[in-house]
Amino acid sequence: MGLFYKEEDWVGDNPVECEDDYVEIFHDGQGHPVKTFFKLYKGTYWRFLLAGVFFVLKNSPVWVLPIVTSNIINIATHPANHSVHEIILNIAVIALLVAFNFPLNYLFNVCQSTATRAVEAHLRSSLVRKIQQLSISFHIGTESGRLQSKIIRDVEAIQTLVKEQ
Numbered sequence: 001m002g003l004f005y006k007e008e009d010w011v012g013d014n015p016v017e018c019e020d021d022y023v024e025i026f027h028d029g030q031g032h033p034v035k036t037f038f039k040l041y042k043g044t045y046w047r048f049l050l051a052g053v054f055f056v057l058k059n060s061p062v063w064v065l066p067i068v069t070s071n072i073i074n075i076a077t078h079p080a081n082h083s084v085h086e087i088i089l090n091i092a093v094i095a096l097l098v099a100f101n102f103p104l105n106y107l108f109n110v111c112q113s114t115a116t117r118a119v120e121a122h123l124r125s126s127l128v129r130k131i132q133q134l135s136i137s138f139h140i141g142t143e144s145g146r147l148q149s150k151i152i153r154d155v156e157a158i159q160t161l162v163k164e165q
Helices: 019-028 033-040 045-058 060-077 084-099 101-132 136-141 144-163
Strands: none
Touching: 019 033, 033 144, 045 060, 045 101, 060 084, 084 101, 101 144
């Protein structure tokens, strides 16, 4: 069992499950990609919020390192005013933040990936159901490989929307 998902419900809790809902989302959001994004990922906001928190925490060593470095330089240049314990404290702070980087990065990726995979799975299944509803003459006249590659490109475009940071 995963940390943020149930194995029996791997695709997540995205309430947009009907292909008509997806069609409506894309028609309403034409020309407004942010509006489309929020409607498409409805029900997975908490995962993105949690991923944002983990992102800030995992990147904190980058923001704290200049402060720690300047503290150590100040301590080294004025040793009479400071003790060695202050250097050890600064090194311990940065070491602790770097040690937490790996688990926080893992949690960030888990939260973001499960939300994205949930939407991808629902979108793929809706696209396949829509294709199955098309007429037989359409399927006879259309190459199945071309249709499958179109579906894959469309879903990857949605995935790229989230992955590009």
